[in-house]
Amino acid sequence: MNAPTPMIRLTTQRQIILEELSKVKTHPTASEVYDMVRKRLPRIGLGTVYRNLELMAENGMIVKLEVGGTQKRFDATTDAHYHIRCSCCGRVDDIDVPVLDSLVDAASENSSYQIIGHHIEFTGICSKCREEDNITSLQ
Amino acid sequence: MNAPTPMIRLTTQRQIILEELSKVKTHPTASEVYDMVRKRLPRIGLGTVYRNLELMAENGMIVKLEVGGTQKRFDATTDAHYHIRCSCCGRVDDIDVPVLDSLVDAASENSSYQIIGHHIEFTGICSKCREEDNITSLQ
């Protein structure tokens, strides 16, 4: 499952990916991270970005957000918190609602699964899309 | 956004897709639905399945589950309820935890979004995967 971290090599690419991800409070997709990183490392490959985001997520350094929409998103903040996704443009923000750890207990009693965790995803329309009354297709 | 339902034509394909989806309590992916339907309509196209699942979701006849994992999943049960996804094999089941409508109010007070709804997704290991101590890569 999560191996005892077999020592994670500190390459320039990894440092910069982590730095750039930590800089933003949005929850960028892999290709958004790629764009940010490419400004500092123009020759980096998209594959490297994917490989390292995945690896850092496995090592608990960052979080891979399993949210709706077509693309995975990444978050350098690893404390438990919930998210809200704009049905219109797909952006994801943190939302300040207290974390309900008790839910896991409640769920454990009503399921044959061995429960690991939970996540709440709110959906709504962000203020930007409301301004632009962006009546495009909802994601 | 959601048009006032411009009358949805009752084709054989639609009926059978809906019937097959209603038959199961799992939450099949589009290609799983395709496989089920193909037993009764061998010439149906995968595109037709996608188009109709999408259309029925827009019309509120079924629900498209915006859950983690690589594929979207579909649910013929439209009442609000939460789900649990197996990190090991990706299957999704219903979970019997009371629906917390109050969350939306709490969220509304702490966000600039106009909130539409929410969904809770638990993650865990299903009993089948535990038996097989299926230590494959987690999704």
Add this chain to the structure above:
DNA sequence: CTGCATGCAAACCGTTTGCATCCCC
């Protein structure tokens, strides 16, 4: 030095779409 990490490009997989034909209303 040696093996893990990288850049590059091709492959992959789920989903969408264009188009000629079909068939429900």
Add this chain to the structure above:
DNA sequence: GGGGATGCAAACGGTTTGCATGCAG
């Protein structure tokens, strides 16, 4: 009869992977 629906296949977008080379330890 006509317009939406279908089957088919090609295109698409996001992600993964194979491979020769590079570089951290």
